[in-house]
Amino acid sequence: MKILEIQSLTKRYGSVCGVKDISFDIGQGEIFGYLGPNGSGKTTTIRIFLDFIRPSSGRARLFGLDSHVHSSKIKSRIGYVPGEYGIYEEMRGAEYLRFFGALRGCQKPPLRDRLIDIFGLDISKRIKSYSHGTRQKLAVVQAFMHDPELLILDEPTIGLDPLMQQRFYELLLEMKNRGKTVFLSSHILSEVEKVCDRVGILKEGELVAIREISEIKRLRLRSIEITFKQEVNESVFRLDGVRKVERDGNTIQLWVDSNINGILRTISEYPVENMSFRDASLEDIFMEYYSE
Ligand SMILES: Nc1ncnc2c1ncn2[C@@H]1O[C@H](COP(=O)(O)OP(=O)(O)O)[C@@H](O)[C@H]1O
Numbered sequence: 001m002k003i004l005e006i007q008s009l010t011k012r013y014g015s016v017c018g019v020k021d022i023s024f025d026i027g028q029g030e031i032f033g034y035l036g037p038n039g040s041g042k043t044t045t046i047r048i049f050l051d052f053i054r055p056s057s058g059r060a061r062l063f064g065l066d067s068h069v070h071s072s073k074i075k076s077r078i079g080y081v082p083g084e085y086g087i088y089e090e091m092r093g094a095e096y097l098r099f100f101g102a103l104r105g106c107q108k109p110p111l112r113d114r115l116i117d118i119f120g121l122d123i124s125k126r127i128k129s130y131s132h133g134t135r136q137k138l139a140v141v142q143a144f145m146h147d148p149e150l151l152i153l154d155e156p157t158i159g160l161d162p163l164m165q166q167r168f169y170e171l172l173l174e175m176k177n178r179g180k181t182v183f184l185s186s187h188i189l190s191e192v193e194k195v196c197d198r199v200g201i202l203k204e205g206e207l208v209a210i211r212e213i214s215e216i217k218r219l220r221l222r223s224i225e226i227t228f229k230q231e232v233n234e235s236v237f238r239l240d241g242v243r244k245v246e247r248d249g250n251t252i253q254l255w256v257d258s259n260i261n262g263i264l265r266t267i268s269e270y271p272v273e274n275m276s277f278r279d280a281s282l283e284d285i286f287m288e289y290y291s292e
């Protein structure tokens, strides 16, 4: 079953394009990563889902319902962590959670206490005294506490320290195991690699690729860094299986796929000082989408 469907979505802000002709579907139980640098259109897309802004053309459907026509019905079934928000400074954490619980007609949100515990959140203090990380934890507890079917998360780990990020990823996987669907926007490639099933990659408002994470890992792209005893011209490494070559003095970096025998033979023709091998990161893999 499709939980989220976007068809030819375009949003223009005057002459600036927020997103351009974007289409994709997300199925139930999927963790979908929405990856792109700042200004690429992540928040714009999410605001359309929530009916905070209207698209210039195209449409979004959540649970098979139009995002504008059925916005209040949809909102009761989702949890949302906003990217930027004016939070209620004078409220205490506990009041803020009570307010959002009431807004959803939920007096005792089932996951509230456990989430407070997981993130070590002190809800007795006023929000104005919270650090950025604590505000982020409060936003996460608020979004997850009523156990919604769909989580829409706009760069939710910004401000969380590494331990809290880890707990947050575990929470996402637990949600997935319980059949929930997650839309996770991020500009951090290693983050989506950890938890997502699929990623959509945005560049300047356009969706340049959608890939399964497993498909990306199967590419087995690797990086070899070789320091030679002398300068070696990078052009000798323009071989079968070499995707990219970079040279810095005597050091050559190669991005290679499965076929490395020919490459090793070429390397051995020159005196080698040092050599290292590593699996390429998603960053390396997607580099081509960001370079002109
Ligand atoms: N309210 C707005 N008015 C004018 N331009 C906007 C507005 N919101 C976003 N934009 C522009 O739309 C583009 C996409 O922004 P945004 O969706 O916030 O990207 P992201 O969340 O990926 O950083 C950017 O060029 C941004 O400057």
Ligand SMILES: [Mg+2]
Pocket (backbone or CB within 6 Å): 042, 043, 044, 083, 154
């Ligand atoms: Mg944003």
